Each structure stands twice: as structure tokens, then as C-alpha cells.
Amino acid sequence: MKVALITIGDEILIGQIVDTNSAWMAHKLTLAGFEVREKISIGDDASQIRNTIDEAFKRVDVVLTTGGLGPTKDDITKKTLCDYYGTELVFSDEVLDNIKGIVSDPAKINELTRNQAFVPKDCTVIQNKVGTAPVTWFEREGKILVSMPGVPLEMQWVMEAEVIPRLQAHYKQEAYLFKVFLVSGYTESALAIHLTEFENNLPADFGLAYLPSPGIMKLRLFVQGEQRQPEFVRQVELLEKKLGNALLCEEDIPLEKILGNILKQKGLTLATAESCTGGHIAHKVTSISGSSAYFEGCVVSYSNKVKTSVLNVPGSAIENNGAVSEEVVRAMAKGVAQLMSTDCAISVSGIAGPDGGTPDKPVGTVWICTQFKGKQLAQKYQLGRIRDVNILRATNYAMLQLLEMLK
Numbered sequence: 138m139k140v141a142l143i144t145i146g147d148e149i150l151i152g153q154i155v156d157t158n159s160a161w162m163a164h165k166l167t168l169a170g171f172e173v174r175e176k177i178s179i180g181d182d183a184s185q186i187r188n189t190i191d192e193a194f195k196r197v198d199v200v201l202t203t204g205g206l207g208p209t210k211d212d213i214t215k216k217t218l219c220d221y222y223g224t225e226l227v228f229s230d231e232v233l234d235n236i237k238g239i240v241s242d243p244a245k246i247n248e249l250t251r252n253q254a255f256v257p258k259d260c261t262v263i264q265n266k267v268g269t270a271p272v273t274w275f276e277r278e279g280k281i282l283v284s285m286p287g288v289p290l291e292m293q294w295v296m297e298a299e300v301i302p303r304l305q306a307h308y309k310q311e312a313y314l315f316k317v318f319l320v321s322g323y324t325e326s327a328l329a330i331h332l333t334e335f336e337n338n339l340p341a342d343f344g345l346a347y348l349p350s351p352g353i354m355k356l357r358l359f360v361q362g363e364q365r366q367p368e369f370v371r372q373v374e375l376l377e378k379k380l381g382n383a384l385l386c387e388e389d390i391p392l393e394k395i396l397g398n399i400l401k402q403k404g405l406t407l408a409t410a411e412s413c414t415g416g417h418i419a420h421k422v423t424s425i426s427g428s429s430a431y432f433e434g435c436v437v438s439y440s441n442k443v444k445t446s447v448l449n450v451p452g453s454a455i456e457n458n459g460a461v462s463e464e465v466v467r468a469m470a471k472g473v474a475q476l477m478s479t480d481c482a483i484s485v486s487g488i489a490g491p492d493g494g495t496p497d498k499p500v501g502t503v504w505i506c507t508q509f510k511g512k513q514l515a516q517k518y519q520l521g522r523i524r525d526v527n528i529l530r531a532t533n534y535a536m537l538q539l540l541e542m543l544k
Contacts (some may be wrong), residue, residue: 138308140166141193145186145214146287158203158292164488169301169360170310171199181205183217184233190221194280199304204287206270208249214284215257222275232256235264267294274303281307292502296530314369315359317389320380321537325349328356335379337437340368345376351526352533355389383542388517392536393421399530399543400431405480407539409435410448410473412460413487413503417532433477438469448472461486461498465517466506474508481543482508483535487520488529503531507539514542 149156159176166173174197179185192202192356205214219226233254240246253269256262263272267289283300285292307377320328325347336345342365348355348402348419360369375382377511384519398406419435419495421426436447439461444450450468458464469484487503501520506513510521518534520527 138171138199138304139197139515140171140201141174141197141384142202143186143189143193143202144178144269144287145181145202145262146178147180147211149204150180158287158289162201162296163290165296165301165521167313169288169305170313171304171308172277179428181211181213183213183220186214186217187221189283192231197436198280200280200282201286201300202284203292204283206284206286208253208269215255215411218260218273218275218282218284219257222257222259222277224257226255227258229254229256229262229271232262232264235266235271236269239265239267239269252537254466263295263299265291265295266298272299274300283506301364308538311361312363313361314365315357316369316373316387318356318358318376318380319385319392319395320354320356320383321352321385321540323354332376332379334408335376339372343369343372350533351530352537353385353392382544387493391421391425394425394532395444396536396540396543397422397425397428397431399540400481401427405543406431406433406478407481407483408433408473408477408479409535410469410482410484412434412439412444412485413441413489414535415439415529416419416530417528418483418485418535421532421536433479436473436476444469447475448476459498461488461502461504463504463506463517466504467513467515470506470508470513480510481539482506483539484508485531485535487518487531490522501527503527503534505531505535505538507535507542509539509542512542514538 142162144156145161147356156178163173177189177190190200198536205212236250236253237243250269256271257273259275263274265271268286268288270286272295285295285320330429343360346357358372411418415434417438421431438444438448442453445452448469449472454464454468466484466486470482473484484506485503488494488500490496490500500522503518503520505518506515516538520530
């Protein structure tokens with residue numbers, strides 16, 4: 138069954154907020170077996186809303202909208218849908234009772250809040266249990282439109298609790314089978330070449346999608362239909378064998394969680410010494426709940442003074458080789474591991490850009506050293522010229538390098 142997602146709000150078009158709703162909805166709908174054909178963002182304009190719905194229904198069976206259901210004058214979706222379906226707003230005591238249950242202090246229910254209880258006459262009203270804006274379900278000539286709040290928490294609740302179950306009851310959909318593989322050591326093109334034979338031999342309706350990110354590749358193997366489960370399992374096994382040691386994980390989770398899981402399983406501790414990444418590796422590691430079990434701390438040794446005075450990097454190593462060098466990152470890793478008494482260490486020094494490069498060490502030159510129980514691996518990486526991207530890449534390469542040692 139084909140679905141279109143329409144997010145409504147001027148704030149989306151001017152970049153004041155990022156549309157996360159459509160991405161979340163598309164993911165959940167796909168898992169439920171629905172085919173999301175398009176995602177559209179439009180402003181708070183009645184004619185644009187009507188025209189967009191009209192055009193979408195030429196291509197899909199279900200239209201889901203979010204936004205424009207608040208109590209203020211710029212929230213016009215509800216009235217526009219009344220015009221579109223040739224109906225009128227009527228007051229609903231049931232919606233008002235729901236609003237009273239949501240608002241903890243009855244004194245805060247003002248005229249604008251009370252107006253939320255006006256709903257289109259000819260629709261099915263779905264009570265919003267986490268907000269004051271009701272959800273409306275229209276069904277005409279085999280086509281369904283559902284209007285939901287734009288507040289992500291409210292939309293997500295109603296989608297999971299009400300909308301998807303109702304759509305599944307209305308349209309019998311086949312399950313979407315998929316598995317994500319995280320792979321290291323390949324560029325997108327190199328991995329595609331490596332998997333050419335596997336892809337050519339995939340059964341009908343199976344697909345393999347490539348999703349590149351700095352330092353790693355994500356593969357998604359997928360097929361529609363629960364009856365394909367035995368063949369899906371067989372293809373997963375074939376792909377696992379083909380990927381071999383390049384396979385990091387069979388779950389779409391961040392590198393920092395993979396690294397944290399291994400450190401926790403092995404009972405190991407980690408510290409980082411960071412120059413050009415400015416603590417970004419430590420930030421990623423500590424973004425995982427429970428990281429205090431294995432992460433001790435970080436020294437942001439941005440200046441040479443901190444490298445020598447805190448991490449005991451020999452001044453001669455910096456004078457003879459420069460701060461961005463193998464000798465310096467080796468000393469940084471050793472110094473931070475000793476300082477924090479850890480089993481593992483990561484150190485990074487580089488030229489993130491956009492300036493600061495030299496002919497010998499251009500922008501994007503990064504040295505990374507990883508240490509595990511006294512043994513070290515130091516590698517030089519030549520990244521790009523965009524500062525933010527270089528920091529992200531260096532962070533991922535550093536975690537991948539330590540993961541390789543821990544294997």
C-alpha cells in the first residue's frame with residue numbers, strides 16, 4: 138500500500154526547525170510493510186495544502202499529515218481539511234474531556250485551548266492522549282487521510298498506538314524483512330565490486346542498499362513478505378561469509394556503542410588524548426549510557442604545552458617531528474594511559490583545517506595512535522579539507538583502529 142507523508146509548517150520551510158517527523162514515520166511505516174512513496178514539506182497555506190493533498194492522492198492510497206493543528210491563528214490545517222472534504226467544524230465534548238485530562242491545571246484551559254475541541258464533523262476522531270490537538274481520520278472513495286500534530290512526541294505516540302494498527306487492520310500488508318550490516322575497510326565502490334557476484338545471484342525481489350558514512354559502510358539486505366523468511370536467512374548467511382572479518386556488527390548501532398560493548402565485555406578501560414578532535418571522541422564514547430563502566434577521561438591536549446606538561450610528551454619529539462607526527466601520538470597515548478591507569482588509549486593529532494597546512498603536512502593530515510595493554514598501533518590518515526568532516530572522520534577512524542586491536 139502506497140503512502141505519502143506531508144509535513145506542514147512555515148517553520149520547516151525557513152529552516153527554523155528540522156523535519157524529523159517524516160524520517161521517523163517512514164521508518165515505522167516501512168517496518169509495518171507499507172511503501173512510502175514520497176515526503177513533502179509545505180507551508181501554512183490553505184491552497185497549497187489542498188493542492189498537495191490532491192496531487193498526492195493521484196499516486197498513493199494513504200496521506201499522513203503532521204502540523205498546523207495548534208490553537209493559534211497560523212494553525213490552519215483543521216479548517217483547511219474541512220474545506221477540502223466539504224464539511225464543518227463541530228464542538229466535541231469527548232475531545233474537551235480529553236484535553237481536561239491532559240492539562241493538569243483546569244485554570245490553564247483558556248479560550249484557545251478550548252477551541253482545540255472543535256473537530257471536522259465528517260471524520261473519525263482519534264483522541265490524543267499526550268497532547269491537546271485531536272487526530273482526525275478521513276476516508277473517502279478508498280483513500281485515507283490522517284491529520285496528526287507536528288509535535289514529535291505526540292505524533293509518535295498516535296502513530297504507534299493508533300494510526301499504524303488501524304492501517305494494518307484496513308490494509309493487509311506483508312512484513313518487511315531487513316538486516317543492517319556494518320562493514321569496515323571498504324569504500325562504497327570497492328565493496329560493491331567485492332559483492333558483485335552476491336548481488337547478481339540474489340533471488341527476485343531481494344535488494345541490497347549501500348549507505349556510506351565516514352570510515353564505515355552500512356549495508357541493508359531486504360525483501361518484502363514474511364513467507365520469504367527461510368530464503369532471507371540463507372542470504373544473510375551468504376553475505377556474512379562474503380564479508381568475513383570486515384563485518385563489524387549486524388545491527389544499525391553507532392561505532393561508539395560497538396566499542397563500548399566490547400570494552401564492557403572484556404572488562405577494559407579507556408582514556409583519550411585529543412588534539413585536533415578537541416574531545417569529540419570522548420563526547421561520542423560518553424554519549425552511550427553506562428560508559429562510566431569503561432571510560433576514565435580525556436585530556437584535550439590542544440597546545441604543545443599541555444602535551445608536554447600533562448601527557449609527558451618529550452619536547453624533542455615535537456621539535457624534531459612536529460606535533461602532527463607518529464612520535465607525538467605514540468607519546469600521547471602512552472601518557473594518557475599512564476595518567477589515568479587504563480588498559481586502552483586513543484590519541485589523535487592532526488590538521489583539521491581549513492588552514493594550518495604545509496606542503497609536507499597538508500590540511501587533513503591526521504595521526505592516530507591506539508594502545509591496548511602497552512601495545513600500540515599508529516597510523517597516518519589523509520582526510521579532506523572540511524574541518525567538521527575531518528573531525529568526524531578522525532573520530533570514527535580512531536574507534537575503528539582500537540576495535541581492530543581489540544579483535
